[in-house]
Amino acid sequence: MAGNSFGETFKITTFGESHGDGVGVVIDGCPPRISISKEDFIRDMARRRPGGHGISTPRKEKDEVEILSGVFEGLTTGTPITLYIRNRDPDSRPYEVLRQLFRPGHADYTYFKKYGHFDFRGGGRYSARETAARVAAGVVAGKILEPLGISVVAYTLMVDGIKAKSINLDMVEKNPLFCPDPKAARQMEEAMSKAKKEGDSLGGIAEIRVVGCPEGLGEPVFDKLDADLAKAVMSIGTVKGVEIGAGFEAAELKGSENNDLLTTDGFQTNRAGGILGGISNGDEIVIRAAIKPIPSIGLEQDTINREGKPAKLKLAGRFDVSAIPRIIPIFEAMVRIVLADHYLRSKAIV
Numbered sequence: 593m594a595g596n597s598f599g600e601t602f603k604i605t606t607f608g609e610s611h612g613d614g615v616g617v618v619i620d621g622c623p624p625r626i627s628i629s630k631e632d633f634i635r636d637m638a639r640r641r642p643g644g645h646g647i648s649t650p651r652k653e654k655d656e657v658e659i660l661s662g663v664f665e666g667l668t669t670g671t672p673i674t675l676y677i678r679n680r681d682p683d684s685r686p687y688e689v690l691r692q693l694f695r696p697g698h699a700d701y702t703y704f705k706k707y708g709h710f711d712f713r714g715g716g717r718y719s720a721r722e723t724a725a726r727v728a729a730g731v732v733a734g735k736i737l738e739p740l741g742i743s744v745v746a747y748t749l750m751v752d753g754i755k756a757k758s759i760n761l762d763m764v765e766k767n768p769l770f771c772p773d774p775k776a777a778r779q780m781e782e783a784m785s786k787a788k789k790e791g792d793s794l795g796g797i798a799e800i801r802v803v804g805c806p807e808g809l810g811e812p813v814f815d816k817l818d819a820d821l822a823k824a825v826m827s828i829g830t831v832k833g834v835e836i837g838a839g840f841e842a843a844e845l846k847g848s849e850n851n852d853l854l855t856t857d858g859f860q861t862n863r864a865g866g867i868l869g870g871i872s873n874g875d876e877i878v879i880r881a882a883i884k885p886i887p888s889i890g891l892e893q894d895t896i897n898r899e900g901k902p903a904k905l906k907l908a909g910r911f912d913v914s915a916i917p918r919i920i921p922i923f924e925a926m927v928r929i930v931l932a933d934h935y936l937r938s939k940a941i942v
């Protein structure tokens with residue numbers, strides 16, 4: 593089965609390619625009478641947009657969201673909502689080389705092996721351009737969560753081994769890397785500029801926190817909240833690892849160290865990351881994602897061509913030096929989508 597849809601009750605289907613006419617999303621299952629306007633999308637689309645500060649790709653996309661269906665007189669109608677974002681700057685020329693050669697670390701090889709024919713321009717369907725549709729859907733999901741007092745914030749924890757030492761959420765929007773530690777943010781920026789000059793790329797770690805999530809979200813056994821969150825986060829390109837709460841560190845702890853003790857005031861600690869048995873426990877949900885370096889780099893690399901013959905590839909053109917910071921609003925969007933879906937599902941069951 594094709595895998596372009598996600599969610600059960602609040603269900604999104606994304607479509608489009610990076611160098612086609614545009615990308616978009618159909619949202620089915622959104623409740624009626626939620627106010628939505630074009631302006632609601634501006635902030636998050638701008639946060640995801642490339643080229644904002646010289647570190648990302650210089651591609652300029654206006655990323656205006658058109659509402660094609662499902663909204664009447666400013667309110668959702670309960671029918672499928674279609675959001676569309678036109679591609680306004682699709683320069684395909686630098687990608688001509690990829691008609692023949694596979695980029696190491698990228699999905700060109702696997703798409704070719706699976707489909708035999710694919711849109712190699714800028715990655716087509718597997719380009720980060722697709723995530724513009726997810727961010728738009730995340731804005732609608734956020735409208736469901738907002739009145740419930742549920743908020744989602746993502747930020748950069750580490751780039752190139754440079755770690756945020758303090759977590760001051762007030763600082764996240766005050767630097768281009770969405771880093772809660774301004775000093776670390778400056779060092780990360782320097783590391784990224786250096787990597788860019790060297791024609792290389794960098795990975796990192798991001799953390800996503802959900803505040804105000806009530807107890808009871810999550811549908812065991814296969815649609816556990818942590819399982820769906822992990823899928824949502826892992827479905828974003830470059831993500832190679834997902835942790836909830838203590839995550840991999842829990843493997844090194846004893847039960848007596850790892851258990852979050854219950855008190856009449858709630859949990860004493862939050863190593864569970866807000867989820868037990870796949871169901872939210874009312875504590876903050878904490879997710880971390882490991883992000884690999886961007887595969888397109890300016891250095892010469894060994895590869896093969898479509899005939900399987902050895903070749904050298906040196907890329908020129910526009911590519912991000914890291915998925916950070918653009919991936920940050922994408923994390924927020926995907927987590928909001930999961931939470932909106934599970935909130936609506938929980939209403940149907942209990």
Ligand SMILES: Cc1cc2nc3c(=O)[nH]c(=O)nc-3n(C[C@H](O)[C@H](O)[C@H](O)COP(=O)(O)O)c2cc1C
Nearest residue numbers: 698699718719720829830887888911912915918919
């Ligand atoms: C926000 C964001 C921006 C990205 N920008 C680029 C880019 O400019 N060039 C590139 O080759 N890959 C870029 N990628 C990564 C590829 O989309 C991704 O690595 C590729 O599809 C292979 O998938 P995988 O890394 O999940 O295996 C970006 C990913 C994200 C999330």
